[in-house]
Amino acid sequence: MIDFSEWFHNILEEAEIIDSRYPIKGMNVWLPYGFQLRKHALEILRNILDRDHQETLFPLLIPEDQLEKESVHVKGFEDEVYWITHGGLTRLNKKLALRPTSETAMYPMFSLWIRSHTDLPLKIYQIVNTFRYETKHTRPLIRVREITTFKEAHTVHETMEEAEEQVQEAIRLYKEFFDTLSIPYIITKRPPWDKFPGSDYTIAFDTLLPDGKTLQIATVHNLGQTFSKTFDIKFETPTGEHEYAYQTCYGLSDRVIASIIAVHGDESGLRLPPEVAPYQIIIVPIIFKEEAEEVMKACERIKKRLEDAGFRVKLDDRDIRAGRKYYEWEMKGAPLRIEIGPRDLKKNMIVLARRDTKEKIEIKTENLEEEIDKILHDITNTLREEAWTKMQKNIRTATNLKEAKEIIKEKKGIISFPWCGDEECGKSIEEKIRVDILGITEAEKKSSCINCGKEAEYKAFLAKTY
Ligand code: PR8
Incomplete structure (x- = not known):
């Protein structure tokens, strides 16, 4: 493919997916054809989630004190929050934030709703717009300031084991979703410095775009008891004690549409999977x-x-x-x-x-x-196989930094490497070859760390990322 960035911008316009001429940076207009594509993708997602989640709708605005209650969380988002300071000509006593995500909108309500273990598990989701004042280069659908298709699920459980199981369940749901869209992914546990602010850990799905950079397309966070302690989400156990609940949340965005377009497209334009094509x-x-x-x-x-x-x-x-x-x-x-x-x-x-x-x-x-019907199924399978093959061909192994650096320079793509797991060492890898560590998958004890030479703990992945 020629220049991916240029191709992507042109196709969004020519295929009438979105109009990016709206006069606010990072905010775009969905055109009818793009809207249909988005609608069908959301139908698939809703069908999957509705099996055991309930859809809700929370307000867009979050009071300042509520947003700032969880200190790690707010620290992670403080540079990105849009604030409403006035109602008409009146300055508001309490500033109101446009939700960058809805933990702090939802969890005070969860604290009112949850009384007993019989109220658990709670599994809800909403599909809304969220706002993030992104400072990195914005790109339609990929990095926007108004995320128009933010699907966020939030769950509450009695025990850590149940929260862990929900993380696995969320991974299964997202796999099913991306498989239906024929989008390939790699799943890793993000390094601690890249986890969701306030979470115990983050599991992420990344896909590879045609220019060799990866795009994070979904994340699943185990929140442990951090938010339940901050927002006082407690339940009475069968034996009458009061305990803080365990929580998870998982989300995805407009990037799903970006990846349908980017992963399957070719020099003649879009190649839409029949599942989401406005017209099959x-x-x-x-x-x-x-x-x-x-x-x-x-x-x-x-x-x-x-x-x-x-x-x-x-x-x-x-x-x-x-x-x-x-x-x-x-x-x-x-x-x-x-x-x-x-x-x-x-x-x-x-x-x-x-x-x-x-x-x-x-x-x-x-x-x-x-x-x-047979041919449409075959199209889905062909797109899926092609996309997976292309991604797998672009996952290479490196055993030393020099090798990793060369691969990144010449071919980009994803590199698998042995890593000790140490934060300082990880950050130095990122700096030395100007990449991001996507995360780790399984334990890998036999080799030495690509950077420090100590015994490796994990098989890890790195890439240039969006
Ligand atoms: C959460 N809370 O918020 P997350 N433009 C497009 N897509 C984006 C952008 C952006 N500027 N920023 C993030 N995303 C949790 C989980 C409720 C739900 C996409 O998690 O901050 C990314 O694909 O990781 C990301 O994986 C997803 O939104 C969820 O955002």
Whole structure:
């Protein structure tokens, strides 16, 4: 791919995903086509979460004293909070923060709701906009100041074991979500200096973008009892004692849409997985004057059949050249195109064009529904396999710093390396080769640390990151 950054900006505009000309840095407008894509991605997410979470909606504003109650948490966010200081012309007695995330909005309410162990576990989520005054370079969908699609789940439990189990459950849910979107990921435990402010530890999902940099696409945090102690979230145990609860939270954002676009896209534009494509099938009539009416009628019949079978279909009957329609829908990533002309009608055949492989397939109209269903599944699988293969090819192992530095310089991507786990050593690795340590996976005792040479404790990963 040419220059990824340029490609990404252009495609967002050309495919009408978002308009980034809104006059506030880091805040963008979702256009109807992009909004549909976002809607379908959220439907998948809601279906997964609704199995055992309840959706809620909390206010956008958080009073100053509430936001500042948890000192580590507020320290982590203080540079990023937008403040409301006035109501009309009146200066407010108490400043109000635009939520950067909702722990401090929700947890005082949890303290009112939770009385007994019978109120637990509590598992809720909301999908809202949050605001972070990002100081790093902003990029549409990737680093924004208004995160328009912030899914945050918050859970409360009786014991640390249950919170640990919920962390594992959240990882399973996110795996299912990203697998449905055919987005590959690596899962690591973030180093302590990069964990969520106020958490015991953070598990993160990262994916690899085409320019060799990784993007954090979801995080799962074990909050332990830090917030329950600050916000007095206590419950009565079966034996009548009062104990502080254990909490987790996990979230993802607009970056999910960014990764659908970036991971699957190619030089002709988007390649949307059928699960989220606003239109899964585009019908293009190939019209010659004399048979126009007959062809249009056939197109409408096919459209109706496919819609009845549950597919999202668009009949593109605009009065422009078919070639231009092909170009446009390829760029917008529609997974499948059907071309119907008079010759095909006579043979009871139609021509399908796959967006992922650009293959053309001729099929009989008889079992159209089943054939198309099979092909759409195959498109999903092809996109998934391609994306995983591409990412795995770009995970390389380094046993010394020089090697790691060279790989980063020449190829970027993700590097796996043995690490002692020491904070000072980790930060020095980050500084020496100007990368981020994504985190650790399993124990790896046999080799020596890439930097200090001491016995390694973990297999760790590093990369240039967004
Ligand atoms: C939490 N609290 O907040 P987190 N633009 C786009 N996406 C972003 C941005 C940004 N500026 N900043 C973060 N993200 C916890 C969990 C409730 C839910 C995305 O966690 O601060 C990142 O993908 O880690 C991140 O993983 C996710 O939001 C959650 O944010």
